Amino acid sequence: MASGDQLSTQSDTPSHSNDIVIQVRDLRKSYDDLIAVDGISFAVHQGEIFGMLGPNGAGKTTTVEILEGLRDLDSGEAYINGLDVTKNSKRVKAMIGVQLQQNAFFDNLNLRETVQLFATLYDSDVDAEEVLAKVDLANRAKSQYKHLSGGQKQRLSIAVALVNDPVAMFLDEPTTGLDPQARRNMWDLIDGLRSEGMAIMLTTHYMEEAEVLCDRVAVIDNGNIVANDTPQVLIDELNSRGAESVRKDGVLTLEDVFIDLTGRSLVE
Numbered sequence: 343m344a345s346g347d348q349l350s351t352q353s354d355t356p357s358h359s360n361d362i363v364i365q366v367r368d369l370r371k372s373y374d375d376l377i378a379v380d381g382i383s384f385a386v387h388q389g390e391i392f393g394m395l396g397p398n399g400a401g402k403t404t405t406v407e408i409l410e411g412l413r414d415l416d417s418g419e420a421y422i423n424g425l426d427v428t429k430n431s432k433r434v435k436a437m438i439g440v441q442l443q444q445n446a447f448f449d450n451l452n453l454r455e456t457v458q459l460f461a462t463l464y465d466s467d468v469d470a471e472e473v474l475a476k477v478d479l480a481n482r483a484k485s486q487y488k489h490l491s492g493g494q495k496q497r498l499s500i501a502v503a504l505v506n507d508p509v510a511m512f513l514d515e516p517t518t519g520l521d522p523q524a525r526r527n528m529w530d531l532i533d534g535l536r537s538e539g540m541a542i543m544l545t546t547h548y549m550e551e552a553e554v555l556c557d558r559v560a561v562i563d564n565g566n567i568v569a570n571d572t573p574q575v576l577i578d579e580l581n582s583r584g585a586e587s588v589r590k591d592g593v594l595t596l597e598d599v600f601i602d603l604t605g606r607s608l609v610e
Contacts, residue, residue: 361388363510363541364409369418371404378404380565381418386510391532391542393556395549397604401565402545406512409543411435423509436464439503439511447498449488453479456487457501464506477501477531493524500531510541517551529555549597559596563604573599 364386371379379401386392396402407413409420411431420427422434447456457470474480477497482490490498496516503511513532517525525548532555536542546552552559553573560570569576576599585602587594 362386363388363423364392364543365419365421366405366409367419369405369408369420370416371401371408371413372416377565379408379415382560382562382565382567384560384567384570386541386543388509388541389536389539390557391536391544391555393544393546393552393559394562395546395552395559395600396562400562400604402562403514405562406514406543406545410438410440410512436506437509439500439506439508441499441503441511441513441516447487447495450486452484452486453490453498453501454483456498457505460502461505466505466507468505468507473501473504476504478527491524493520493527496520496524496528497531500535508540510543511535513542513544515546516544517546517548525551549595549600553596561600561603568603569599 362385364384366385367383368381369379369383370377370381382401382405384392394402394405404413408415409422409427411427411434415428423437425434425437427434448459451459453474454470457468457473461468461470471480471483474483477500479494479497479501482494487495487498500511500513500516516532517528520528529551532542532544536557544552544556556573558570558572559576560567562568571579573596577594577596580599580602581594585594585598586592587598588601589595589598
């Protein structure tokens with residue numbers, strides 16, 4: 343670990359708290375001799391955006407896939423809304439929303455048909471028009487997926503993740519490749535989901551995005567959570583140790599925290 347090994351790691355949220363939606367305790371996963379996740383613990387509350395930041399290979403993808411029921415854990419515990427993800431995989435999958443990548447959609451279906459298709463898969467009677475309106479795509483309901491802009495495609499990926507009225511949403515780099523205006527629009531959408539009480543787990547390569555959106559962030563490196571707190575607390579703790587910013591104006595940011603903890607920038 344880099345010089346910032348004393349930064350806050352407030353991951354021991356009391357398990358009896360009745361607003362916890364995602365709970366992880368001492369989670370471990372290895373692939374042969376590679377330790378991907380090395381005993382991490384954290385909790386995500388209702389109405390909270392929790393960011394997981396880490397370099398490639400740090401363990402964040404493995405952690406998220408275990409919570410989504412896509413990968414088995416070796417040991418430890420993981421719960422969604424009180425349900426063990428290992429013992430209740432089917433029920434857990436029915437109550438979470440997962441942002442899908444672009445290749446999961448059919449180019450020739452219009453947006454209404456796409457939402458209806460996913461609603462059928464979840465046996466949901468959700469109104470496709472209402473879901474599209476929620477992500478500001480109601481006026482494109484008859485448009486085919488292949489005709490959407492990058493930002494519209496990302497918003498559609500959120501829409502289909504909402505068809506089962508999930509208690510938790512997993513967003514994997516939701517604004518990658520978007521222009522600044524589309525990125526800000528996506529931030530507004532995600533913030534709106536939080537205001538409705540949804541628990542959101544977010545991975546991103548944009549430090550500004552994490553700093554703006556996330557109530558708390560966990561920095562994971564080599565399978566370990568090396569910091570877990572609000573962005574501002576982590577920045578203040580780094581500032582208290584007299585650290586210097588990578589920015590010309592000298593203002594410390596979450597990027598400085600990340601570099602201090604891991605010894606490198608997020609995108610190398």
